[in-house]
Amino acid sequence: MAGRPGRRPLSGQQDDWDDDEPVADTTDVIVDVSDVDGSRAEFFEFTRGGEALQGFVVRHQETLRAYVNRCPHALFTLDFGDRHIHREDGEALVCWSHGAQFRLDDGRCVAGPCRGRALEPLPLERAGGVTRVVITAEPEGWPRQLPPPVPALVDPADNESDGASTDIPVITEKPPQ
Numbered sequence: 001m002a003g004r005p006g007r008r009p010l011s012g013q014q015d016d017w018d019d020d021e022p023v024a025d026t027t028d029v030i031v032d033v034s035d036v037d038g039s040r041a042e043f044f045e046f047t048r049g050g051e052a053l054q055g056f057v058v059r060h061q062e063t064l065r066a067y068v069n070r071c072p073h074a075l076f077t078l079d080f081g082d083r084h085i086h087r088e089d090g091e092a093l094v095c096w097s098h099g100a101q102f103r104l105d106d107g108r109c110v111a112g113p114c115r116g117r118a119l120e121p122l123p124l125e126r127a128g129g130v131t132r133v134v135i136t137a138e139p140e141g142w143p144r145q146l147p148p149p150v151p152a153l154v155d156p157a158d159n160e161s162d163g164a165s166t167d168i169p170v171i172t173e174k175p176p177q
């Protein structure tokens with residue numbers, strides 16, 4: 001199957017850039033996670049180090065996770081631009097270029113050419129009824145080394161159904177010390 005570079009311009013963003021103008025790095029992105037379910041991700045775009053990149057938010061059980069849409073095998077996007085990244089049973093993510101499969105909860109590759117590596121996670125925050133992805137620096141040593149884990153966010157839809165406040169971020173795991 002033919003691959004395609006993951007560092008391609010996204011959604012015509014590059015066309016609007018002036019080559020002489022440095023592009024500011026994105027610090028965070030507000031995402032609408034209301035439609036994120038076991039088979040559908042929410043995609044977003046950002047700039048880091050002058051590079052146009054894409055990420056996505058996926059659901060794993062009651063939590064949400066955000067990852068950069070770059071496979072640790074050859075840095076291609078997982079999908080072919082069609083936003084299809086879930087395995088048929090919804091239990092894993094797939095990079096369709098060479099078939100790598102990733103766990104939803106930590107992005108770890110469990111099958112395929114980059115087995116043992118992992119997708120780059122991004123922190124999610126929830127405040128004031130808004131969910132945002134924090135754009136952090138690329139982890140040192142990635143993609144050859146595992147990135148440090150980041151906190152997961154309980155899906156606000158689950159909080160609402162429980163009658164809990166959605167204005168307070170609910171972290172299920174402590175960030176690394």
Ligand code: FES
Pocket residue numbers: 003071072073074075076095096097098099100112113114
């Ligand atoms: S780029 Fe080869 S499996 Fe993802």
